[in-house]
Amino acid sequence: MLLISAGCFLLFGNRFSTLSAQIDFSHTSIPIADEPATVYARKRRRGKKKQESQDVPEVAADYSRFSSNNQRDESIDQQQQKCREHASRLGHTIIPANEFEDRAVSGTKLERVGLNEMLEAAKQGRFNVLYLYSLSRLARESVITLPILKKLVYVYGVRCICVTEGIDTDTTGWEVIAAIFALIHEQFIKDLSAAVIRGQEGALLSGYSVGDWCFGYGSEPVSGSEQNRAGRNSKPRKIYVINQEHAEWVSQIFTWYVDEGVSISQ
Numbered sequence: 001m002l003l004i005s006a007g008c009f010l011l012f013g014n015r016f017s018t019l020s021a022q023i024d025f026s027h028t029s030i031p032i033a034d035e036p037a038t039v040y041a042r043k044r045r046r047g048k049k050k051q052e053s054q055d056v057p058e059v060a061a062d063y064s065r066f067s068s069n070n071q072r073d074e075s076i077d078q079q080q081q082k083c084r085e086h087a088s089r090l091g092h093t094i095i096p097a098n099e100f101e102d103r104a105v106s107g108t109k110l111e112r113v114g115l116n117e118m119l120e121a122a123k124q125g126r127f128n129v130l131y132l133y134s135l136s137r138l139a140r141e142s143v144i145t146l147p148i149l150k151k152l153v154y155v156y157g158v159r160c161i162c163v164t165e166g167i168d169t170d171t172t173g174w175e176v177i178a179a180i181f182a183l184i185h186e187q188f189i190k191d192l193s194a195a196v197i198r199g200q201e202g203a204l205l206s207g208y209s210v211g212d213w214c215f216g217y218g219s220e221p222v223s224g225s226e227q228n229r230a231g232r233n234s235k236p237r238k239i240y241v242i243n244q245e246h247a248e249w250v251s252q253i254f255t256w257y258v259d260e261g262v263s264i265s266q
Contacts, residue, residue, distance in 0.1 A: 058159075060087050061098035061127035063118045065137045067106045076101050083131035086163045098127050107140030108189065119148070122156040134164045135178065136185040145182040150175075209238040216250035218243045 062083035066075040080101075084094050098121070102114035115138075121127060130152060132138055139145040152158040153169045160169045165181050167174055200210045209219040219238040256262040 056128060058092060058129050059098070059127040060092035060094045060129040060131060061100065061118070061121065062087070062094050062131040062133075063100045063114065063137060064133060065102040065105060065107060065112070065114065067140075068104060076103060079133040079137065082133050082163055086161070087129075087131055090161075092129055092131075094131065107136060107138070107185075108144075110139075110144050115148075119152075119156075122152055122158050125156075128157055129159045129161065132160065132162045134185075135162045135167060135181050136188075139182075140185055140189045142179070142182040142186045145185070146179060149178055203237065207239060209240050213240055216243055216246045217241065 062080055064076045064079035064083070066079075080094075080099055087094050100114045100118035100121070102112045105112050105114075118130070122130070135145060135149075138148060149160060149169075152160055161167065162178075162181075165177070167178055167181065169178075203210050208222075213219060217240050220241050221236040221238050223236065225237040257264075
């Protein structure tokens with residue numbers, strides 16, 4: 001049995017050597033092992049545009065987004081500033097007309113005004129390098145992030161650079177890195193959502209208000225409760241209270257419906 005196995009390995013080795021000797025790697029697109037994997041060592045795949053990067057002037061743009069009204073507008077300015085700084089280090093200049101943004105829009109939504117404007121500009125060829133402060137600014141769902149990213153790169157011929165993750169679509173293997181980070185960003189928003197629900201449930205069980213209330217009720221802050229909350233601008237918790245102006249109407253409606261049998265249409 002040992003002799004048979006050794007013979008098989010020997011036969012396979014000879015066959016592989018023969019095939020390897022017959023292949024002329026100088027005429028293939030397979031990268032040579034000792035070729036440096038830098039942004040200038042490899043041609044970008046540009047979909048229908050087959051030109052090399054040095055044949056096309058590089059025009060840069062950026063896209064920024066924040067997802068909640070609770071976040072500050074300065075978040076957009078900070079993202080854009082970081083993108084401009086990174087672009088400057090790579091020899092690019094981003095003009096205001098090529099800065100796209102979405103304010104207070106969730107990254108789980110596909111339809112966004114700023115995103116659509118950016119994609120249309122890319123389609124028209126107004127820019128061919130796109131800076132993102134983070135891949136999560138593009139989207140928070142991997143099924144949205146990756147198709148958009150690949151459309152930008154392979155259909156519109158746009159080089160995409162993510163500042164915080166170090167993703168550059170001019171480098172080999174960027175698809176793997178982008179896929180990993182897209183999943184990480186997606187999981188983050190799911191974990192955050194679960195944490196918010198747990199917090200609201202705990203607050204409700206403790207007798208605090210967690211949002212809207214029924215007709216006849218309102219809410220009022222609990223003095224000193226903000227000291228037990230995390231965050232720089234912590235607000236006091238609120239409790240449900242009866243709205244005295246509406247209380248009489250609640251009692252009257254109850255009497256009409258229960259005691260007198262008056263229907264809603266009446």
